[in-house]
Amino acid sequence: MIELTAPELAPRSIAVPAPPQWPTQSAAEIAAQRARIAQLLTERRAVLVAHYYTDPELQSLAEETGGLVADSLEMARFGTETDAEMLVVCGVRFMGETAKILNPEKRVLMPDLRATCSLDEGCPAEALTAFCDAHPEHTVVVYANTSAAVKARADWVVTSSIALPVVEHLAAQGQKILWAPDKHLGRYVQRVTGAEMLLWNGACVVHEEFKSFALERMRALHPEAAVLVHPEAPDAIVAQADVVGSTTQLIRAVTELPNRAFIVATDAGIFWKMRQLAPEKQLLPAPTAGEGATCESCAHCPWMAMNALQNLEQVLISGDQEIQIDAAIRDRAVLSIQRMLDFAREHGIGRPTKTT
Template sequence: MVENERQLIDKILRLKKEKRAVILAHYYTIPEVQQVADFTGDSLALSARAAETDAEIILFAGVHFMAETAKILSPDKKVLLPEPEAGCSLADSCSAPDFERFLRDYNGYTVVSYVNTSVGVKALTDICCTSGNAVQVIESLPADAKIVFAPDRNLGNYIKQLTGRQNMVVWDGACGVHEEFSVEKILELKKEYPEAKVLAHPECKRAVLLTADYIGSTAALLKYASTDSADTFIVVTEAGILYQMQRENPQKRFIPAPPVDSTCGCNNCAFMKMVTLEKICSALEREAPEVVIDEEVRRRAEGSIRRMLQIGRSK
């Protein structure tokens, strides 16, 4: 670690203590950002964890919808997003105005939306879900329920297949990173490393999922990598997760799955990589940029999340 970086980290830790802040970092952020975080993980779990703390400030090292979710669950805390331009290709594929117009054709349908959506879409949603509990959420509904699932077509169709729900309309959105993985290159890696197990996120295309030994959310993939006896894994999700996998399993080997175009760096989310130590330090110093949400919209969005959490508690 260079001296400047060490000084920057020390300053962040000092500011965090002075301002009673908690730093959250998604698994897809760069390693040095994850190193200064109080908590690392998936977006909803991080927001729920922060809500339980006595911190006055939440700094979310991630993308915009994640910071919004933290604000939804912690309306009395100041929420900072160090890089306001850090969006999400999946969330951006389903704008609230477009989704509202879309829903006019589906009166009487239960709306289930993935957590990777804007606060506006969550406010139009009956029940939120994560990639880890989407099956549970769908199966909590009556067998004949008519359902709209948004925004990820790959996750939606995967859940539709697992649950056998035929009355399920899936919004046509996708994550730019998970769309780009190459089946052919994954199969080539499997030939090169025949002992390796393939771990894939359900946001990937069906053809990619068919190559997988295990399919799960980011947290589930991390757990599987730590508990399975295999010592080599081909990881088919955003490459930032490899830092945490390697950190928890230094004796194992983790190989990032390549995208169709290996020169484009498409297995990295450019938005996540926009968050840096310098931007975290600046945000803590200025207590800005701050995430501000209309209270009525926030309350409706919170309802969709609380209903999801209630389903989990009822099991």
């Protein structure tokens, strides 16, 4: 394996917001608000699409109203398959942008357009374009956690559930890969596939918080537990995993492995779906405690936390917070996204994890 790095790319400082403080609601108030939102979805001919990392109230509401709870790949597919006139995307901005790129004729709303992603923020289109132009012999593969403008510069877009087979396919053709933006996922893909890859220096602020020494101690306390790790985590965390995979793959592991307990190293929002599908299993959040930590396990994206029932209802009333994509960017970005979707279909990759 040839390992290439990009030492000239210094890590970019990302301003991480404090998680929003939503007003406390009684069970009756929550039920009433959910009923109002369901009615608004019907009136607007809208469908709710939520990521596994969002609040459990949003995930359950999406399923109850005929929407979808899924990973990035299935969220992208779903918008093209539904006959709804409006997509309401609960997640972060790149997910809403992807939905709009694939469905330019539909309105795409989000509860808060400020909900971004540290990977997206750490990979500006202008800087990536300059990096790509400096290495024209490389095929540009970008993670889905990027802006529409970055996707417009890419040859391929991938999600964590499809990154390995795509890069393996390209490497088999002798192609050299320029990968952006997640260096941890890039290194994992590089190790598994043996591809020649040049890596952008980006990382997820949530997954970087997992602490390897603390995980080692937790494993010693729970030797029966399988360790499930998302590949956005650092190498020292991935090295301790029994299963490394996308959100959907980790959820599937909880339902299929015989272990009664699991240590889970990804965003805590995933526990709702895991508990729904495997209520008898013990789920333990991987530790983020360590030097400079403020809690034992605080792995939850602050931008995902910007999605809540309160602003979801408001956006359905007002119709604002709508995703808009420049037509020229959309025309280029749709090519790299569609290439991923076509590859997934041809190779039978993915489909949502269903409630059983």
